Amino acid sequence: MGVSGGIAAYKACELLRRLTESGHDVRVVPTESALHFVGEATWSALSGSPVSTEVWESVHEVPHVRIGQAADLVVVAPATADVLAKAAHGLADDLLTNTLLTARCPVLFAPAMHTEMWEHPATQENVATLRRRGAVVIEPAVGRLTGVDTGKGRFPDPAEIFELCRRVLARGPEAPAADLAGRHVVVSAGGTREPLDPVRFLGNRSSGRQGYALARTAAARGARVTLVAANSELPPPAGVDVVPVGTAVQLREAVVKAATDADAVVMAAAVADFRPAAYAQGKIKKKDGAEPEPVALVRNPDVLAEISAARSRPGQVVVGFAAETDDVLANGRAKLARKGCDLLVVNEVGERKTFGSTENEAVVLGADGSETAVPHGPKEALADTVWDLVAGRLA
Template sequence: MSRIVLGVGGGVAAYKSALLLRALTERGHDVRVVPTASALRFVGAATFEALSGNPVSTEVWDDVPEVAHVRIGQTADLVLVNPATADLLARAASGRADDLLTATLLTAHCPVVFVPAMHTEMWLHPATQDNVATLRRRGAVVLPPAVGRLTGPDSGPGRLPEPADVAALAEVVLTAGAAALRPDLAGRRVLISAGGTREPLDPVRFLGNRSSGMQGWALARVAAARGAEVVLVAANVEVPAPFGVRVVPVGSAEELRTAMTAEAPSADVVVMAAAVADFRPGTVAASKLKKGSTGEPTSVDLVRNPDVLVELVAARPPGQQVVGFAAETGDAEGDVLSHARAKLARKGVDLLVVNDVSAGQVFGRADNEVTVLAADGTVTPLPAGRKDVVAAGVWDAVAAAATGSG
């Protein structure tokens, strides 16, 4: 169980901090909420105390014998400020200690994550950008804000990411440290495919696979947190998009091929995490195929789908990195890694992320364990962990491969 300090700034998005608190406690963490006085104008202390089981205070003068303004930060495993307003970022950057939260930030030896939320003009103001740069230079993680509806009719960058995204990224920092969310993808455009394609047999039925899209979602979420512009081509994944990510929904392998081909030329990194069907029915019935009918099939003829990954590699512009995924099982002809090495050579990708899916493991689960194979022969095992943590390891491998090729 990790000890998390949840700092809450005084913005209207503070209501989402109650949902984040619930998500963190449900993951088994001990959370102490330290709001600003302004935050309590939006969400009362009783709500935070009921959800966390811990006392809530804004002042350094409360519970003086505990020396809370020192002890809370000293004993935390993570300080997570959600939302971080423009004022709070400014006070943190200047080293102020005029309430319990800013004092806690000065005494924390653990990773600190700020989740900004404010109007677009405030986020883009040079003063705020300077404060963000200062905090990042000191080792804090400052996530990029989401883009969307703000207070009133306004819309743009400055929206608070959804609690599920923040909770997932908090797990990354708790497991892998603040460096796992460093902004090393800023200015880069990333294209990711996720989910599983469905090949129609008739208006009702299809040939599909068991991919949930969760690992692709995690790759997109972590890439956005690390500053990338992310496009996610999603095959039959019906969950909310990660913050800061543009989603292109597709159904079949041909639709995925069309979307990836259109988006790939302008991408710096292409990641093919989707499970693309190797075959599709040769014909699609115009009406439902029924048992006992004159149209009842005795067999289904299959035709080979195009190899989208090979096509992307062949057409990639200079400098683009291409990452493939391989869901493999061992058989009489070889083990998982031997099959993966052959696929790496056959596909011509820079990196291949290898999943052992024997006995149905990985699909639909929160955890994953992969091995990353590089074209230069480097083998990087990533230990079992939540898929967002694995995603951070994959992006580390992408960064290392880019450095090695440069």
């Protein structure tokens, strides 16, 4: 774990704790500047390993070569503009930059800096260079920075960076670490809510977990990710641009806008098919002895069919989800033909199935007649299968 000299270095202690407590052997390699924020004793105590910034210590062990050679993952958190620049240009003036040059494992950078530094053309070119070479450089978060400043450049949530590390490691050393690098993907997640009056709505049981797993996994594979999130209480995945929405109409507007330059669109959200024809400005009152008035419904826009029919760029891959309660595969095949998407993830849902769970099982149907079964397991496993199929079609 590389740590560079930014105020966010103290947050990296939480990332280190999560890595070690989950059973990983972590060697911390800070820059000299990083030690101005968190001292050597802290890194050594939390990791249980010696800490050094220099290539001239323990020379007989050749640390500037051995650390990178032995690693399964190198994560630099926080990654300052300076370290990104050195990594992009192959400079090696301390132990961390030497380690980056010798590492043949996946490398993940979690940038943190002021907005102006992140948006500077030099930094953006360095990030593009690293991504082109296969490194995973996640997008910084938006929020409070040092002092009174606010903007893009905030260090992402350490818990979410840890989840990204888990996803990269789970794919194994043989899998390409950043096979979605240079790609922009759009993912919808959660469940839309259609208001009846100021306090009531028509909704569904979707928690957004599958869509968030898709977004997190895509970020771990190097993609620039836009997550259109409908009414989910889950924390934003690290390195993902989140667009919050409420209704099906709002979701459509956000997805259509984000899809303009997207290589792939994955519609994992549970979008309401209908909405109330009229919205009551005041709370609908219960009348003694009288049955409630029927609620008239109108159709919502079919976002998946619209995106599939009017692709904003050649080669764009569109993936839909079908939540079925009976005749799952038959209904799924009919929906695939009707919607016109490239892939359709079909799963059986119910009160105790899929919605709100951390696990899922599904069959991914392809417009080319393919059929890929995904056994019961973590939703991240299904997400990886979906991105494997998308990446193959993009290639």
